[in-house]
Amino acid sequence: MRTAYPIPQNLSPETVNNTASLLRIVALILISGAAIASRLFAVINFESIIHEFDPWFNFRATKVLASEGFYEFWNWFDPTAWYPLGRVVGGTIYPGLMATSGVIYNVLHALHLPVDIRNICVLLAPGFSAFTAWSTYMFTKELKDESAGLLAAAFIGIVPGYISRSVAGSYDNEAIAIFLLMFTFFCWIKALKSGSVLFSTVAGVFYFYMVAAWGGYVFITNMIPLHALVLLLMGRFSSRLYVAYSSWYAIGTLASMQVPFVGFQPVKTSEHMAALGVFGLLQIVAFAQLVRAHVSSKQFQSLLYYAVVATGLLGAIAFALLTYKGWIAPWTGRFYSLWDTGYAKKYIPIIASVSEHQPTAWPAFFMDLQFLIFLFPAGVALCFRQLRDEHVFVIIYAVMASYFAGVMVRLMLTLTPVVCVSSAVALSALLDTYIDPQEPLEDQEESKERTKAPDASNGATTHQDSTPVSPAMPKKGKKAAATAASSSSATKTQTTSSTVTFILDALSSSSTKKSSSSKPRGIFGFDARLAVILNTIGMLLFFVYHCTWVTSTAYSSPSVVLASSNSDGSQHIIDDFREAYYWLRQNTEKDAVVMSWWDYGYQIAGFADRATLVDNNTWNNTHIATVGKAMSSSEEVAYPILRKHDVDYVLVIFGGLLGYSGDDINKFLWMVRIAQGVWPDEIQEANYFTPNGEYRVDNQASNTMKNSLMYKMSFYRYPDLFGGGQATDRVRQQSIPSPGPTLDILDEAYTTENWIVRIYQVKKDDFLGRDHKTANAFAQGKRRRKAKPPVRRKALLA
């Protein structure tokens, strides 16, 4: 056998196997190391804290779990969230993430490694990304082979689409969910291939873990039934499918109902009905198969066929009826907006107001996946070529996840694993072809001839001229000649005295057979291999470079701390958020109630430890609309709302001085829209625009805008800052009218260094029973003449 490059010959298979597995282990360890290390930019550049908004709640809940134990956590009622209402935390969260950290915390403490719970929470996501890489390896191994698995593990270890949700400090549900997703899918594929109940039990248990960890478990409950259904429709029903699916469903569904937040949903909502329907269908089909095994009558089989179809239809109609009657809840808005993409914006502004729920732009795909997005379709096409059961799964997964990722930015996360897997399949197929040292068959014989005798080639060339086939096929001619030469040399060594005609016959027959039936396929020569392999390695290197760059620049900044660079390149940290939160923590009463827009609810509860009116868990839309109404209406309307809800402090985010664009004035329109959804005759979005329909904050702004509490709170005393000069809002690039807004019902309590967070204290009722406006006017009028009355008032208040 001729090879393109020398390979060692006399190695025992055991040596090869052992070396290969050693290399695999080393590679997996290195991949884990890379996956963990590339997520630590934020910890190294800044500090080890929790980022973003949602993780703050998870962190707070985990602290309860770590300090008070599991039962306390399970029955935890949080009276400080959603202030007058409170929140039953145990029944409104997915506890998997907290339970995982709690277990890790307790194990580490049992081993006398007293690690702070905060560090466990911060570093949980990088740790689990290593497991994700491993489970992706296992999954891809089932699909192709170990080398593709290693590629897939390497891809998912560093791909920015996954890193974006799992950097250190991002203590969110997705941190462990992607690992559970991949491992559940791996167990499902394994169960389907082997038909073993063991693997479907494990799949059921990991499905349970996934349900406990992330709301995206609905993706699994619909992917696996869809896969089973497609296999049924393709006529690939097997007993293995029955065994794998039925036991997964029976165990997984019962297990998923143990999570209090999920409750009876798996039997009562539309999202879970596909799984139940396919379960029923599989029972019918399996029973029909069993009967068919016992009876051979053609007529009976057709009857059974109709019975199967009719029962299926009946089941579907029953589902439709149940949904129509209201026994089964219809799709929730969150899922419905995935199908009808205009739905959320029209009916549920609170879903549309989250930036992660917007459609994905093209550059985002390249940014998050780089060259994997180009290899991804090729990998899916390769899956079509083999089309075993597990390839069908990958194809369905690819199609569904691509659609969802196109609809919503946030669902890029579920697309990333399948992109990694199928790109790894494609790339590994390419590398298999081009690294394979074996030259095609024809070349082997040519080499044999070359080594044997130089005079044979002379004979071959003479023969080549006389071969009738070669002129007809100019391109194949060379190869045909090669075969001719080899066979002729072989015959020459055997019988030198054979007749020319006999050889010619043999030649023509062999060459036509070769060129027609088995075309020489493969890669000839070393240079062709080298060109392709070098290109591939180049692409892979650029991928690594791109991933590192994206991770370090785009995805590794804690939103709590804003970083900017000075003119000399050094880093300048803007820490206004924590400054304000710690002011709240240290300078207000323990039971003070803080009102802010819901984005900051979790952070206030986490950092400042004060009760909030609304937070990021947007379960009560009316309550949020109440806050929106208070923010967007005039002082006279807002004051009763504030008083009725016992609000002591109002917190707004203002980025006008620094150019921080994510401030409350830019979110203001969403507050208006959400409030308008509940009180359409009191709040109208059109009132906040100029007559030309522009959203402005300068002196052309509409009166409703200028009188709104949010406007007044944001720009209170702002023009004073410029000492009579033009007061510019650096976000809106507009100038603020010089005598700034006045506030009657609020006192400014605290404003941070860069004016990002402004905290106002709500005034108590006036002690003389006047309304605040007249009281304020009176106090201001008085102050011009005498300085006494304020002092007396203070004494009276005390």
Add this chain to the structure above:
Amino acid sequence: MAPKAGQPAAAANSPLQTLWKAYTDTTPDRLKFIDSFLLFLMLSGVIQFVYCILVTDFPFNAFLAGFSSTVGQFVLSASLRSQVNPDNKEEFKEVSPERAFADFALGSIVLHFFVYNFLG
């Protein structure tokens, strides 16, 4: 598995009789034993369901736990049946009958752990 009684009523009596005869003649005793267990589970599930429909579904979790214990056990036993069925030998290459039984036991234990947890 026991023949479904009133299912193909249009096909007269003869196909059902052939089915029953073929079943009793060709099925090994082990499988018949599993089938009788399946029949028992099915009846038990039907009784629970009828009770739920006719009387009350008040402790809904208890109903779900009981009902899904029968359904789950049925499915696991049916899986065991098809795994140990000698006709399916080439389909389950990796699963010997002994391993199938161990898997069955494990699956049932896990299932009933959740059942008892959910009974409440």
